[in-house]
Amino acid sequence: MPQERAHARAARMRGLRPQAVAARIGEIAAGTDRIADQWPTGRDVEILPLVRPVLAEIGVRYLFSEDARVLLPFAWQLFVAREVLVRPSRWVWPRWVPTPARRFRTRRQVAFTNALRPIIRRRRTSERLGDDVLGQMLQPSSRYGPLAEEAVLDTLPGITVATFETPSRAAGWILLHLARYPQAADRVAAEAALLPASPASTTSTHFDNLHYTQALVREVLRLHPPSWLLTRRAPRRTQLADYTIDAGSTVLVCPYTAHRDAREHPEPDRFRPERWLDDAGSPTKPGVFLAFGTGPHGCEGAALAMAMLTLMTAQTARRYHLSEPPGAEPGYRITTFEGLATAGLCLRATLRG
Template structure:
């Protein structure tokens, strides 16, 4: 439907009164970069908990975001590749061979271990079960419902979400206090948030706690959706999988010895990951609301209108990507005979609200892809029916995906 709308109605089109779709690459990128005209709404999934002492102010939440970014920037991720790689290798090593396996739950567990460990290091085992429950609360909240209740009504799903937030916060609070009292803040993302900043000093405890449930789930929820598509493409494109496997052969025998240099050498693997993310962006539709009247394409967007940004159609814009429907990792490489350079890429968003975990997600997905291809040939179960269902609610995913692994000789 999104493709048809773009083809028949143009780069920007009106879905219904007050709702517009940015379908082509240029308008999609413009909306995401024009954050003042099209701000991102606060996520309703994990709102701040109500406490007698009050919730963090918008300024404190902005400072907490800046502190998180210190721990998630590309340089910080590069310094910790040796912690990420062993868990991706373990995922590949522990894949049962010779049988059809539903793979997304296994991927999600592996990436949750990586993500939570990246955020909280030695305290991850305490927080991992709570992260799993936060994910479950998210899944319950986004399920289709017969009625859309106002946000102030305490539905069972919202009460469950609140209980899980409280449990996560209650587990995290003593960790924060222990680290601050001991002075051993840690080199993980939490440690970065606990360090005083020359710009705003020390973050209040509640500002640290309230901003972490969402990013904790995000470190593995969205990458898990992407991993499903990537593993499916390894199964469907054995030549590409073989090239990934050959590239991965140079990785150290001890995964803990993997460095950012090794990761940088996986150029074709990174190209394959980028190409799958282009074709199947996990967040295929983004919502923005205009606070004031503005212009987009040939439309005057009134205040209060909604603009739907569609990375799925933007990535299949032939003006940006020659043969846009073709799976062609080589388009991301500087090789003789490679296609024209790819254009607008929005799988991690762009502009002021681009995905803060993009570097971590790319590192996890690249290493998971390389280690899996190095160990296994993947295939889909035989039969005329697909081994998965495509879902578009809250993201593009291969629900129920089953794959078979056979050892690569």
């Protein structure tokens, strides 16, 4: 029902809005610091298998707090099922055909909801709903009352995977740019030197002071938006430039090309984080920065993703110089299915002096 969907969205948004993320910055910082902790030095390491499990744990813990330990294995399997589903295939099957990949995803989704259901019932029975995203969804609305259990179960699998799927793709591009632009990495490291020695002590003030680091993350997301192609449905007949779009039509929006529009971004193909430090460079200007979508269908977890990526970038640059393996050809493949990613990317970390 539309009312129930709106209620569910409003409930989970309470836990994902920027103020809620800012209140848990120390927890996020402690999580992202584990990426630097686990990085072997002095040898080439494939990045995504190193980064993704840590980001998954941060995302699942942000959503479910103390229940994350139980749910993390099921969330990971849900992610694996999604990756299997979007692999290239020589056949394009209608959505109603129960292919092996679709059946696999359904089984993993059922397993996740079966693990989540007793947690929801326990929290409601004990009246200890929690202050995490799940707890926010279980809080009764003054207008609609408590959200139905099935509505909670329907909405959480997708958002659970999204909390670490998109940041994982972005992380590869960000770390690659730290390796390719050592002067930018040095500037991030200097900024990160002011972070507390204990990551858990990081506050929203510390985070807000990472001006250049946040600008670098935005610039990488501008050049390589993980969600490089968005779909929208036109609710009414619309005129767009010289084109007439009929009501109900599906419109494809490409942030990758929009971000390279010289009218909005001078020297659009150049990596220049400083553009986001200028008064004119603002990610809040409608239609200019689309890495997390825009409007009512924009990514709900944008603030969480920016916190994860900014802190990961700062903590990694503070400890390490990164470099690519020698060779004329890039040591990775660009994949575009469901997102823009650096498959097989290897980097080497050397301790800063």
